[in-house]
Amino acid sequence: MNFTLKIWRQKDAKSKGGFQQYKVTDISSDTSFLEMLDILNNSLVHEGKEPVAFDHDCREGICGMCSLHINGHAHGPEQGVTTCQIYMRQFPDNSTITVEPWRSTAFPVIKDLVVNRGAYDQILQAGGYVSVRTNSVPDGNAIPIPKADADESMDAAACVGCGACAATCKNGSAMLFVAARVSSLAKLPQGRVEGIRRAKAMVAKMDELGFGNCTNTGACAAECPKKISIAHIARLNREFLSAKLKD
Amino acid sequence: MALKLDSKIPAGPLADKWSNHKAAIKVVSPANKRKLDIIVVGTGLGGASAAASLGELGYNVKVFCIQDSPRRAHSIAAQGGINAAKNYQNDNDSVYRLFYDTIKGGDYRSREANVYRLAEVSNLIIDQCVAQGVPFAREYGGLLANRSFGGAQVSRTFYARGQTGQQLLLGAYAALNKEIHNGTVKSYPRHEMLDLVIEQGEARGIIARNLVTGEIERFGAHAVVLATGGYGNVFFLSTNAMASNGSAAFQCYRKGAGFANPCFTQIHPTCIPVHGTQQSKLTLMSESLRNDGRIWVPKNIEDVKALRAGTKKPSDIAEEDRDYYLERRYPAFGNLVPRDVASRAAKERCDAGFGVNETGLAVFLDFKTAIARLGKEVIKQRYGNLFDMYKEITDTDPYEQPMQIFPAVHYTMGGIWVDYNLMTTIPGLYAIGEANFSDHGANRLGASALMQGLADGYFVLPYTIGDYLSHKIQAPKVKTDTVAFDEAEKAVRAKIEKLLSINGNQSVDDIHKRLGHIMWENVGMARTKESLTTAIKLIAELRKEFWKDVKVVGTADSFNVELEKAIRLADFLELGELMARDALNREESCGGHFRTEHQTEDGEADRDDENFVYAAVWEYKGMDNEPELNKEALNFEFVHPAKRNYKD
Numbered sequence: 001m002n003f004t005l006k007i008w009r010q011k012d013a014k015s016k017g018g019f020q021q022y023k024v025t026d027i028s029s030d031t032s033f034l035e036m037l038d039i040l041n042n043s044l045v046h047e048g049k050e051p052v053a054f055d056h057d058c059r060e061g062i063c064g065m066c067s068l069h070i071n072g073h074a075h076g077p078e079q080g081v082t083t084c085q086i087y088m089r090q091f092p093d094n095s096t097i098t099v100e101p102w103r104s105t106a107f108p109v110i111k112d113l114v115v116n117r118g119a120y121d122q123i124l125q126a127g128g129y130v131s132v133r134t135n136s137v138p139d140g141n142a143i144p145i146p147k148a149d150a151d152e153s154m155d156a157a158a159c160v161g162c163g164a165c166a167a168t169c170k171n172g173s174a175m176l177f178v179a180a181r182v183s184s185l186a187k188l189p190q191g192r193v194e195g196i197r198r199a200k201a202m203v204a205k206m207d208e209l210g211f212g213n214c215t216n217t218g219a220c221a222a223e224c225p226k227k228i229s230i231a232h233i234a235r236l237n238r239e240f241l242s243a244k245l246k247d
Numbered sequence: 248m249a250l251k252l253d254s255k256i257p258a259g260p261l262a263d264k265w266s267n268h269k270a271a272i273k274v275v276s277p278a279n280k281r282k283l284d285i286i287v288v289g290t291g292l293g294g295a296s297a298a299a300s301l302g303e304l305g306y307n308v309k310v311f312c313i314q315d316s317p318r319r320a321h322s323i324a325a326q327g328g329i330n331a332a333k334n335y336q337n338d339n340d341s342v343y344r345l346f347y348d349t350i351k352g353g354d355y356r357s358r359e360a361n362v363y364r365l366a367e368v369s370n371l372i373i374d375q376c377v378a379q380g381v382p383f384a385r386e387y388g389g390l391l392a393n394r395s396f397g398g399a400q401v402s403r404t405f406y407a408r409g410q411t412g413q414q415l416l417l418g419a420y421a422a423l424n425k426e427i428h429n430g431t432v433k434s435y436p437r438h439e440m441l442d443l444v445i446e447q448g449e450a451r452g453i454i455a456r457n458l459v460t461g462e463i464e465r466f467g468a469h470a471v472v473l474a475t476g477g478y479g480n481v482f483f484l485s486t487n488a489m490a491s492n493g494s495a496a497f498q499c500y501r502k503g504a505g506f507a508n509p510c511f512t513q514i515h516p517t518c519i520p521v522h523g524t525q526q527s528k529l530t531l532m533s534e535s536l537r538n539d540g541r542i543w544v545p546k547n548i549e550d551v552k553a554l555r556a557g558t559k560k561p562s563d564i565a566e567e568d569r570d571y572y573l574e575r576r577y578p579a580f581g582n583l584v585p586r587d588v589a590s591r592a593a594k595e596r597c598d599a600g601f602g603v604n605e606t607g608l609a610v611f612l613d614f615k616t617a618i619a620r621l622g623k624e625v626i627k628q629r630y631g632n633l634f635d636m637y638k639e640i641t642d643t644d645p646y647e648q649p650m651q652i653f654p655a656v657h658y659t660m661g662g663i664w665v666d667y668n669l670m671t672t673i674p675g676l677y678a679i680g681e682a683n684f685s686d687h688g689a690n691r692l693g694a695s696a697l698m699q700g701l702a703d704g705y706f707v708l709p710y711t712i713g714d715y716l717s718h719k720i721q722a723p724k725v726k727t728d729t730v731a732f733d734e735a736e737k738a739v740r741a742k743i744e745k746l747l748s749i750n751g752n753q754s755v756d757d758i759h760k761r762l763g764h765i766m767w768e769n770v771g772m773a774r775t776k777e778s779l780t781t782a783i784k785l786i787a788e789l790r791k792e793f794w795k796d797v798k799v800v801g802t803a804d805s806f807n808v809e810l811e812k813a814i815r816l817a818d819f820l821e822l823g824e825l826m827a828r829d830a831l832n833r834e835e836s837c838g839g840h841f842r843t844e845h846q847t848e849d850g851e852a853d854r855d856d857e858n859f860v861y862a863a864v865w866e867y868k869g870m871d872n873e874p875e876l877n878k879e880a881l882n883f884e885f886v887h888p889a890k891r892n893y894k895d
Contacts, residue, residue, distance in 0.1 A: 012805065012806070028522070028523050028525065030522045030523065030641075030642070031523070031525055032527070034527065035525050035526060035527045038525070038527055038756070039525055042754050042756055042757070044800075045754040045755075045798060045800055045809060046752075046754060046798070048798070048800060049800065050800055050801050051800070051808065051809060053806055053808055055315065056489060057314060057319055057321070057488040057489055057490050058319075058321060058323065058324045058488040058489075059488070059489060059527060059528045059530075060324060060528075060530050060531075062323055062324050062410065062413055063314070063319045063321070063323050063324065063488060064318070064319060064323075065314060065315065065319050081639065085639060085640075087639075087640075087642070089642060110459055110806055111805075111806040114806065116315070116459075117315055117316065118315070118316070118436070120316070121316050121317075121318075121424070121434070121436070124420075124421070124424045125424040125425075125427045125428045126428065127428075128421060128424060129379070129380075129421035129422065129424050129425045130378065130379050130380045130421070131425060132375075132378045132379060132422075133303050134296075134299070134300040134303055134375060134422070134705050134706070134709065135371065135375070135705075135706070137374045137375055137377070137378035138374065138378070139374055140333070140373040140374045140376075140377040140383075140391055141333075141335060141390050141391055143377065143378075144388065144389030144390055145385055145389050146385075146389055147385045147386065147387050147389065150382050150383070150384070150385040151382075153380075153382040154382040154384075154407060154408060154414075157382050157407075157414060157417065158410065158413075160413075161316065161318055184380070184382065185380050187382075188380050188382065190377070190378055190379070190380045191380045
């Protein structure tokens with residue numbers, strides 16, 4: 001298969017970026033999207049040109065490192081997958097594919113397609129944990145948890161922290177990301193103890209870091225590679241409201 | 248100078264060793280902990296849990312990772328589960344049984360005392376993770392669920408769907424975030440350790456490269472903890488993440504840390520086969536599939552040809568024309584033989600020309616019988632997510648046609664030598680998790696990697712490091728403007744400059760693929776004296792070629808992935824040779840290490856307990872010089888090494 005690629009190139013955070021066009025030819029349909037970029041990069045290296053910088057690591061959809069905006073969609077047009085799980089057979093032969101970095105004020109571009117998602121770490125540092133010390137804990141079975149609650153907690157905990165939600169949201173809101181963590185812990189008795197403090201601290205940090213407000217358009221959930229439900233945002237709002245009422 | 252290998256295994260009964268040791272080692276008072284600095288390199292299960300626990304204790308911790316966030320370390324990709332001796336199933340599990348299964352699974356090439364301690368603290372890990380809010384699978388009664396895994400007759404594996412590694416890492420990462428918030432830990436993402444700094448024979452800090460700006464930075468500390476994972480990517484294609492590498496460990500080896508059993512590599516039997524020359528990595532399909540899947544290739548070579556030509560589908564091949572070779576060779580265990588045995592058997596069939604895809608490197612994993620017996624719905628409930636994942640990658644529906652699988656490099660049991668305190672041969676330098684060698688011997692059991700990473704980080708290192716640091720309470724802050732730091736930084740800069748100046752004709756990936764090919768062909772699933780000698784020669788030649796002909800574009804002072812890869816490949820080109828040398832020395836077959844010359848009449852691994860009951864610990868002697876072999880004898884005081892048999 002052959003493709004024309006329009007790829008965002010940007011030397012560093014301070015430089016102005018722009019699209020550059022590349023051709024890739026003789027790509028096997030079973031090649032993954034990132035392998036296709038590897039092939040492009042290898043040929044660029046041979047030409048003495050700088051390869052396209054992009055984030056990736058596990059290449060099996062779990063580390064959350066890969067983060068490409070492809071043809072206008074975070075992680076490409078297919079639903080429920082990360083960028084590394086896209087294959088070239090999903091694109092028409094001889095088509096043009098546009099590749100951009102996440103576009104969000106809170107995720108500044110570092111180089112080409114690589115952005116800084118440190119803001120997500122900062123939100124979790126503000127309160128996305130249960131304050132237990134190592135070894136200061138009861139037996140694992142001392143806290144029975146209804147299976148349905150554990151399952152729902154796990155649904156939310158599947159978030160890989162890739163940033164697609166904020167990058168997709170027209171307001172640049174990180175609500176789905178924050179909600180996934182708050183909701184996962186809110187469904188468990190261990191997490192309830194600090195529930196109020198957690199919701200307030202994480203939302204405050206999110207606002208401070210320049211993420212926008214949530215207007216419930218649902219675009220985040222539609223593009224989420226792990227299909228995290230927007231229902232978690234409702235739970236976050238409940239947690240946050242009850243926290244505020246107690247102020 | 249030979250290495251001083253004092254394992255520091257405490258005396259006394261097996262079950263009392265760890266308690267006695269804890270009582271005997273020194274502790275550091277809270278007021279003094281505040282004055283001590285610790286560097287932790289790596290943020291997988293080992294690194295994140297260690298950094299968080301050390302921060303809680305009051306030490307000043309600096310934690311480094313090469314990814315953009317500590318949460319992305321490759322522990323995140325572990326699927327199956329984590330073992331613990333809770334005996335929640337009342338199936339007569341115990342600390343002793345977990346210890347015994349692990350030491351036997353490792354083919355009697357690990358230390359009794361370390362493995363026993365691992366089993367002993369396993370239960371604490373589950374408690375810890377539950378308290379952190381890890382959503383483990385539960386039964387309807389609200390209690391924790393378990394499943395079975397290879398190499399055990401009890402059900403002791405705790406899991407969170409097929410994402411256990413992710414959930415445990417998010418737990419450790421959350422603990423780390425808590426300590427970052429509390430100010431005890433400072434995080435340095437997108438930083439790569441490029442050298443270890445030693446002064447007066449002790450670890451004093453690291454040189455790291457800021458991967459965003461390219462700046463070379465110095466960090467001093469009273470102790471350095473290496474938690475940088477395994478080196479499976481020496482094979483280029485593996486199930487490891489793309490950036491996983493052995494460089495930090497290799498720098499320590501270069502500076503005097505012993506490297507133990509480098510040839511012990513785990514090759515996992517059920518991975519999705521290579522599809523062409525452009526593939527970047529391999530994907531694992533969970534071991535659990537072998538519970539219901541049957542592995543086969545055609546009996547007749549004509550059918551193999553027809554499959555490759557596309558004139559026949561696997562379902563067109565009649566039952567009597569299929570060779571269920573594991574069931575044929577190992578009637579007692581059938582498709583559930585251990586990983587090393589299943590992998591070698593697949594290779595044997597493919598070498599004989601029966602590989603079922605166009606590359607000739609694939610066998611079938613077929614659910615036809617199971618679907619007929621149990622119905623599609625049951626299979627879907629058990630393996631639905633794996634079947635979906637397989638279809639996503641291969642575009643083939645495994646409900647209709649069998650999966651194609653082939654073995655792939657997955658884990659390295661070998662690593663930096665450590666004593667019972669997890670300290671390397673360099674005082675003040677510790678190695679934990681997959682980066683060290685101590686617990687899995689020659690073969691790791693499923694669901695034990697997560698256990699070891701968290702055992703080391705939460706429950707072992709935080710105690711043992713105090714014993715060393717108790718001697719440092721009067722030591723001042725480590726200064727980084729010293730000769731040792733100057734020299735280390737200078738060497739790092741010179742290496743980078745050299746790599747950028749070669750401007751040859753081959754890309755880093757071109758050479759890495761060639762190294763991977765040499766490793767896989769000669770130091771892979773079956774090794775011979777001849778193949779290993781060849782590998783040593785070929786790798787030395789390739790290394791010379793690399794330093795003359797590699798092309799690294801870009802600059803030193805910018806975000807430069809090609810440079811990162813080149814630095815790592817330079818080390819892989821030495822590490823590969825070290826693995827071959829170790830495999831050549833070990834004239835026996837054990838666990839994941841199979842020497843073709845050392846097999847029984849029926850083709851099984853022939854372990855040599857007269858001559859090889861030792862850890863081979865290598866000492867660096869220069870890039871093109873042979874390393875020196877040191878031996879740590881393994882004393883089996885409590886269990887008697889027995890032969891593994893899966894036939895009857």
